[in-house]
Amino acid sequence: MSMDARKFRILQAIIDDYILTAIPVGSRTISKKYETGLSSATIRNEMSDLEELGYLDQPHVSAGRVPSTKAYRLYVDQLLREGKLQTGDMSGIRDHFLSRARQMEDVIGHAAQVLSSLTHYTGLVMTPKAGEMKIRNLQLVPVSSTAALVVIVTDSGIVRDAVIRIGSDMDADALYAISRMLTENLTGHTLSEARQIMAASTGNIQRRNQMVTSISELIGEVEQQQTKAKLAVVGTSNILNFPEYSDVEKAKSFLSVLEGKEKLLGILEQKQDMAFTVRIGPETGIPELKDCSLVTATYRLGDNNEGTIGVIGPTRMQYGHVLGVLSAMGDILTQLLGDDKE
Amino acid sequence: MSMDARKFRILQAIIDDYILTAIPVGSRTISKKYETGLSSATIRNEMSDLEELGYLDQPHVSAGRVPSTKAYRLYVDQLLREGKLQTGDMSGIRDHFLSRARQMEDVIGHAAQVLSSLTHYTGLVMTPKAGEMKIRNLQLVPVSSTAALVVIVTDSGIVRDAVIRIGSDMDADALYAISRMLTENLTGHTLSEARQIMAASTGNIQRRNQMVTSISELIGEVEQQQTKAKLAVVGTSNILNFPEYSDVEKAKSFLSVLEGKEKLLGILEQKQDMAFTVRIGPETGIPELKDCSLVTATYRLGDNNEGTIGVIGPTRMQYGHVLGVLSAMGDILTQLLGDDKE
């Protein structure tokens, strides 16, 4: 016995129904609601086969069947192969962004917000890791007589700044001169290269030694800080709308994972070579998320930096819709961030 | 009949017990667990009086009593009057901050984190509104041939930046010259004053008209953006540990309020002239938080900017502990941000 076309159709109907209702699906439901010309008894036989094949689970004898992880996997793979994503809401999404895309953090926050409200799940937007970023400009701005602000602009338009102490003999012009020099030397290099260059040239500008190490240190810090990509998570409370989380314990473990973003980052940072990655239940690798699915896509930022967007929801997720939204959002972010800052 | 010392002692015992257990308190419990030399019957009479006075509620006839909002209010006022806050954990708090206080946003994030983990409630940290902030420096940094980055440094060390388009005839030196000029003109003025100045002086520098309006616009945007103070909220899922939120509906409405931070900001931005503000249940003014208490304190940032820190938890909150933690954290933030950036 193996999977044939009819079994697949029936399985699909079961998944569709379960995604919609969250109630274990019985043979009669399929026979009536979906136009298979088959009686419930026949469906029953097929369902029994599907269970044996590992595509369906039965919570208990007198309940209907529930799709297994394996079933969702098949379903999603089929969806991805067909590639028919509803991208109709693209323009709707864009409206959200028109006037507001100022700060990087605002953008990712908004994007996550939009993902969440369009899907009713939890929206995720992650900035690229900064490891590959190249410096475009480095500027020292006087803040007080003993402190200056270091502003670092990278090729993807991301700006980081921090305060450092400086000798009191520096005025604005002196700082500017240093800025120019540093910029000339460092433009086009990655953060880690920049540190090396600064370390190497210390002999050159011995007199400013203290300050140079200060800045170098800062670049290191920034690099380290940026290596942990920023992550916006919006709509966590949406999850409480779904019956599978009416159990408070489940809800709590889910929310805890999302709050301590480390685990999430761990997953999101895994390289993905596909346009979309769908992790179903246990595939997430996080025990607390074993009843959740995580769908992610990438957007491009500048030359070769990839950010990640995604949606977390119950395993019985509306995968088609989510993929459509993610696809549209990915395009928009790529355009928006690419065009605007380039 | 009115409140006498004994009634007050009994009330305090009831509140203490209820805060600890979340179970309606019976007369027998008080008589046994707390060293009043009184029998349950006497306590019962007193409790009856306290109920009549509005300090106790009775969920139903055969249950114990529960403190009313009025009771908590009395309790907290007493606590504040005594002013005996446990500040023993001050040094413990400071350890969390030693090496990390780089970016403002990191600091408030960490602070909220610490508040949450020390109290097991939800921690809030809000930056001051920027309305009163004065410009200290304004710098244009070239990003590409047609775009520059405007960096605004204010007197409290807060930095905002945004990209603007510029004419292609600007090189780094030209931008620097403009920066100097702008800084000279605008230093010491508030953001809104700065806009007026720029508007007024447009005639002066007519040739750069387009750019000036661009910057002016930006300052307006920044001002508007900053008017909504940033708010970090950490530990929302802690709330699920408390039995009063084992009802999913309650939990959801709570989490929703915290996620859409607007309402929260609305409360937090209310001026408070006391060191601490305690809003109990309905006093928060937010229906969804009628079973929560919000305790806030202020920290000082720079000359006359006040930020707010706070904790949200169930009305039966460990007020003493929370006040102690907030007090310590307020001091630390004031020192940390005051010293570091000043």
Place this chain on the structure above:
DNA sequence: TGTTAGCACTCGAGCTAAACGAGTGCTAAC
């Protein structure tokens, strides 16, 4: 050989009634 009607069986959900017990208010004695 595949499909379907019929039927006995399973088992969780939901309802009801009874037992339980924590807590109260009241009364009478101290």
Place this chain on the structure above:
DNA sequence: GTTAGCACTCGTTTAGCTCGAGTGCTAACA
């Protein structure tokens, strides 16, 4: 003024029950 005693209340828990959705199997049918 305090306390022991007691009847009473009422939410919670438990046990038993029915109900019904859904199944698997068998036998008849095309």
